[in-house]
Amino acid sequence: MSIEPYDRDGHACVLFTGLVGDENGEAVQANQCLIVDNQQGMLLDPGGAMTYNELFVTMSHFFPPKQLQYVFASHADPDVIASLQRRLSASTTKLLISRIWARFVPHFSTASTAGRIIAVPDEGGIVQIGRSELVLLPAHFLHSEGNFQVYDPVAKILFSGDLGVSLMAGGKAGTPVRDLAALLPLMQGFHRRYIVSNRVCRFWASMARTLDIETIVPQHGAPIAGKPAVAAFIDWIEQLDCGIDLMTQDNYRVPTQRLAVA
Numbered sequence: 001m002s003i004e005p006y007d008r009d010g011h012a013c014v015l016f017t018g019l020v021g022d023e024n025g026e027a028v029q030a031n032q033c034l035i036v037d038n039q040q041g042m043l044l045d046p047g048g049a050m051t052y053n054e055l056f057v058t059m060s061h062f063f064p065p066k067q068l069q070y071v072f073a074s075h076a077d078p079d080v081i082a083s084l085q086r087r088l089s090a091s092t093t094k095l096l097i098s099r100i101w102a103r104f105v106p107h108f109s110t111a112s113t114a115g116r117i118i119a120v121p122d123e124g125g126i127v128q129i130g131r132s133e134l135v136l137l138p139a140h141f142l143h144s145e146g147n148f149q150v151y152d153p154v155a156k157i158l159f160s161g162d163l164g165v166s167l168m169a170g171g172k173a174g175t176p177v178r179d180l181a182a183l184l185p186l187m188q189g190f191h192r193r194y195i196v197s198n199r200v201c202r203f204w205a206s207m208a209r210t211l212d213i214e215t216i217v218p219q220h221g222a223p224i225a226g227k228p229a230v231a232a233f234i235d236w237i238e239q240l241d242c243g244i245d246l247m248t249q250d251n252y253r254v255p256t257q258r259l260a261v262a
């Protein structure tokens, strides 16, 4: 399923929600996003091998995949960028990824990645596509050690990677949610385990409040739509204890039970 949360004056954002993520839960549902401005394009978190073919075909309705200027990877997880080799070999695109992952992601490829990977410095930066500028926002430890989000000031959309995730089946992720309370049961467990600490959540919240955000689009689950829901999410994550905040000595004991692997 694809939805277009923004399409105006040569600038469009397209969200693909149902290409991966089966109903029995074997692979986590994942969203892929495309930003196009005046015949230039950036593909965000394109996913792994299982997404590649269908995304190539679906995306072709909106933008020629071979002409992508950039692929952006919020971090280096397999659901984000395991398709790197096919992406690079099928186009002249360059990959934007945190400097701390830039020398690790070539392991996803058997072909040379020389000159194709742009290492984004920790402080992030601004990238031009077409006539618009996209902001690569620092989001380190939310959840990955080197982690960025993309803010599109034209569409007022924050593409938030693995922050703001709600775990659900692919068919439901295409419906934006305006009432954050409805999403929280699907968000809580993920954020408590995958986001590293409340300390970085508070820094992120302070930064996010300086931006004019209409919609947050995470890499998994439903978009958080409308300023009240966006503000509610920022307030929620700011106070959430998570990750290492919740760890105790009980989480670090030598196991005595056999794994059920038969």
Ligand SMILES: [Fe+2]
Pocket (backbone or CB within 6 Å): 075, 077, 143, 144, 162
């Ligand atoms: Fe991740």
Ligand SMILES: [Fe+2]
Pocket (backbone or CB within 6 Å): 077, 079, 080, 161, 162, 219, 220
């Ligand atoms: Fe993810």
